[in-house]
Amino acid sequence: SFVGEGEYVISRPVEGDFTLTCKVDHCAGMKGEPVNGSSWVGLSVREHPERNNYRWGQEFGVMQVAKNGVRTTPDHGDGAGTRQSYQRLPDGHSWLRVVRQGKSWSAWTSADGKRWRFGSVHYKRIPPKVGAGVVFRALPQDAQMYFRASVSNVTLTKGVPDDFAIEPTPATGIQSVDITGVVVAPSNPKIVVVRTTARGLLKSTDGGNTWKRANGSLTGKANSVRSIANHPTNPQVMMRGTSDGIYRTCDGGQIWQKLSLDCDFDGAGPTAVCGEVVAFVPSKPKMVFAAGETKGLFRSDDGGDTWTRVIDAGHRFTAIDINPYFRNQFGDTVIHAVTCPDRFVGFLGRGKSSFKATQQNAFDFVSFDDGKSFKTHVERAELGYLNTMSLRCNQSVQLYGTTHGLIHTFSFGMDNCLYATSLPLESMRPFTAIGGSVAGQQFCTRKFVQAIAPVTPTRLSRSDLGGDVWSWTQAKGEFPKRVLKIVPADPTNASTGKSWWLVGEDALYRSNDNCKNFRRVPIDE
Structure with a gap:
């Protein structure tokens, strides 16, 4: 128990x-007592728990905040x-739990200490040896009385619980989709290309x-197309990754040349609905x-004539993102390539996929030198990546669609957070x-983002x-029950950001x- 002000941690060393x-x-504070509303009590794991004044290094925790519900450390x-x-975890849950599994840190709550509800998972590069225990934090500002708090049933055990699993709700209703993606030419928004599982590419040169x-x-x-890539400045040049290999056209799609790359794309399988896996810099x-x-x-450094393997075989790649907004002093950009292991593809x-990937963890590979070299920024066992996107505000900020929901990072992916139930986002469902x-x-x-099979289908x-x-946008007009892709209709720097393409089931x-407001676009060949 605690009465007073300041910040105090009671911890034990633990490894693994x-x-x-x-x-x-x-x-x-939970019943209106006049304490500082940001005081809290709960669980804290710190790199150096013996240090104070913000010198404790990296931390993860879940806390009951006096006037702000149950929260974790920042996401x-x-x-x-x-x-x-x-994110705010469920009210009325007095039991708190932190589970460490490698570099993944999950927060759980319970009303009775028996049935646990998943709240959030953060990926953090905290060293194996840490101090884990209880934290009391009482701020004196605005307080008219000392903060009071008490906890019981404190346990610290090695390993994860026997029934530990973060299970999402699988997508439904997209088993036999035809259209799996849409790409707009970066140099001409009127040129729009959709990819399909059996009809190849369908192209519009007049904005649809x-x-x-x-x-x-x-x-x-x-004609079973897994991915499309449009040339950055010449819309006549495109590449398509298909179940028969990779092809290039230099005349807008009239003549296609098969390239020498030996790569296994799957244009009709489960991952056909994931992000693009062919991309120009x-x-x-x-x-x-x-x-x-x-x-x-x-x-390839010569437009596709020759190729060099830069990441070994064994990974199932689901998306490549090449940051279009930032370059370093050498003119190089940031590239992310993400993967999904076999056991999560079913979500x-x-x-099931007809291809077997030997790597059993999900990876986020990152390059800072235009792909000359890649580093493993994230390796995790509890989910799979399905798509990823860089943001204009900061080159270190990235979004990921995963088998378990939307992930946000502010450190090139090294520290990231899986968004859960309390925000205006669908959660624990696959996002592409x-x-x-x-x-x-x-x-x-x-x-704009949405889960493939959302609880409420008519919003983004x-x-x-x-x-x-985030905030909800209620969609009106013609709108699908399932959402596979959402793409800006104008990818240029002159865009107003108002017009969007959306692929439904x-x-x-x-x-x-x-x-x-949405309208269905007829594709009459």
Whole structure:
């Protein structure tokens, strides 16, 4: 128990995976007592718990805050120094739990200490040896009485609970989709290309009013398209990763040349609904990246004529993101390539993959030198990555669509947070639809995201800040039950951020008013 002011930690040293639990018996402020509203009591894990005055290094915790509910340590940049998450865990849960599994830190709550509810998971590079225990924090500002709090049933055990699992709700209703993605030419927003599982590419040169197939003489598996890449400055040049290999066109899709790359794309399997895995570097159009289901990540420095493997085989790559907004002093940009292991592919609701990836963890590989070298920024065992997107506000900020929901990072992926139930976001469901657009003079990109199979199908989540503050946008008009992709209709720097393409389970859709109203776009060949 505690009465007073200041910050105090009672901890024990522990190494490796562990489970830390307590029950909050009393926390002043929850019934209106005049204490500082940001005082708290709960669980804290710190790199150096013996140090005070913010010298304790990295930390993770879950706390009952006097007048702000149950919170974790920050899931955002915390410029205001609140040391609290935006997410609020369930009220009425007096039992708190922290589970460490490698670099993944999860917060749990319970009303009775028996049935535990998942609240949040943070990926943090905290060393194996830490101090874990109880924290009391009482701020004197605005307080008219000393803060009082007490806890009981404090336990610290090695390993994770026997029934430990963070289980999402699998996607449904997309087993037999036709359209799996849409790409807009970076140099000409009127050129729009959709990819399909069996009909190849369908292309519009007038902003979606009319459509034609852009397959030339290709047949069979070459028309099962896993990914499209448009040249940054010449819309006549495209690449398509297909179940029959990778092809290039230099005349807008009339003639296709098969390239020499030996890479296994799956244009009809489960991951066909994931992000793009073929991409040009915007500032260096001769540089192209391509990644497959099991054969690795490749780079070409001559527009696709020759290829070099830059990440070994064994990973199932689901998306490549090449930051279009930032370059360093050498002219190089940041590149992310993410993966999803076999055991999480089933959450897409499209059956099992015919390809077997040997790597059993999910990875976020990052390059800071235009793909000459990649480093493992994240390796995790509790989820899989499905898509990723860089943001204009800061080159270190990134969003990830995963099998378990939306992840936000403010450190190039090294520390990241899986958003849970209390924010205006669908949670614990697979996400592949994450889109961002320049919005006039707005500092940050405008972002819309949604789960594949949301609880409420007629709304999207919108953020105009750094991807950590969200609001609901209610969609009207014609709108699908499932959302696979959302892409800005104008990817140029002159965009207003108002117009968007959306791929549903049954068709292509368009909005011209910030996703408030949608119409179905007929694709008549």
